[in-house]
Amino acid sequence: MASNEKLPTREQDFNEWYVQLVQRAKLADYSDVKGCMVILPNGYAIWENIQKTLDGMFKETGHQNAYFPVLIPERYLQLEKEHVEGFNPQLAIVSVAGGKPLPEGERYVIRPTSETIINASFSKWVQSYRDLPVLINQWANVMRWEMRTRLFLRTTEFLWQEGHTCHETEAEAEEETRRMLECYRVFAEDYMAMPVITGRKTDSEKFAGADRTYSIEAMMQDKKALQAGTSHMLGQNFAKAFKTQFQGRDGQQHFVWQTSWGVSTRLIGALIMTHSDDAGLVAPPRLAATQVVLIIIGKGEERAAVKAKAVALAADMKKKGLRVKVDDDDSKGPGFKYYEYELQGVCMRLELGPKDLAKDQCVLVRRDDKQKVFVPLPEAVEKSAAMLEQMQKDLFTKAKAFRDARTFEVNSYEEMKAKADDGFLLAHWDGSPETEKRIKEETGLTTRNRPFDLKQEPGKCVLTGKDSPGRIVFSKAY
């Protein structure tokens, strides 16, 4: 993989394109630890931008950050039956500590999620209805032993945030669950420029230990679905397991109603597969690590003058809040740099050379359309900011058009099989897990979610012909 070799095209081999892009765009690399990756600065910067944005949204909705241990007593997990059954196969367990084997019953699991240990605290925190709601978020790493991993999309260790809340009533918990899902939708669409479908997961796809799970589902450029975020209505399942209860307005003891919700570094994979092209990463300006790179062209004294101007421009851009880099490396030619920054997903480059200075102009090139635009220098900063905003909008529009053109209603099982690889299929399903399973086995299609904004009209199941309450999204998925 020489540095000047082109990526495989998406058409040739989408998977190989993705894997090479991630590494060559310096987003992440494999580590010596099986299934784990090293997130490189260019990738971590995107995560930091995701964190910054979401964290602000969580604070805005009244949540506070806290931190709970990475080690969870094994017996905690066992307190909620469905939960332990769901996660058991994926656990890494600490059985030796301090040079001594831990007795059975005192072992720890490395957190795969924190509902249990957080409830151990919640049960102490909550005494009265006056203590509610409890609105907590945690930024953390988690570990789920995976049989098969993929950079960003599924790794044994990953970074995420997990929100955990307690409420007095079921209605409040439900409202919170939906509020945070909506928060994810807004983030996905407005920041990632990635259109998503919000809806409810089927019982077989829901979180182990939840009453209901809602998700945002996105379509990648290979027409496969990616679950990009989930929000769970936990009901009173964990509350009962951990005795998280309060004295209510009626003087009686009640279990709290809970929610949990999370998004992970998987979002970076989603971002990559939604927007990038055969030249490399295309990142939405609001989250990109670097928004503008200024490339200095020229030699000797001329170069010095160009550099001075570029540095001044960059300073003005930074004042405007843009994430900017000046490239003054004279050991590489400009052409080389263009390819490199396109690969790395810098949103825009500003070329500045002696000829430009003479004409008091510069060249701006957007990463997504690569059109050269000549701009008078006094307007360069304003114009850059405007172009970035436009790019943000265009990426969303393009991604939405892509998805919409690949979303179909299907009305028979034959049609469903024929279109199995074509995108999102809206089909009637009788609601039984058996039918769902059979469809998965026979076609590779899984239910994604039942969209909120899809009017539910009765029909007949594509497989069994039995009554269906309404259409649900089927798709091949990551």
Add this chain to the structure above:
RNA sequence: CGGGGCGUAGCGCAGCCUGGUAGCGCGCCUGCCUUGGGCGCAGGAAGUCGGAGGUUCGAAUCCUCUCGCCCCGACCA
């Protein structure tokens, strides 16, 4: 866990069949040169050949065992 592939310089690979001085491209370092789409020239540094055992005068190469990673399927955000 099944199937496949790969471990030789930072990266990508050749060499192995037929045992005998460790090689190529890119990158890196020094100097000169060049700069508007992957510049050029000259010199240079860099490798316990994944690991262990064995065969042999001699092993990257042959034999045995082993470890790791990646890809494809079954589980999952």
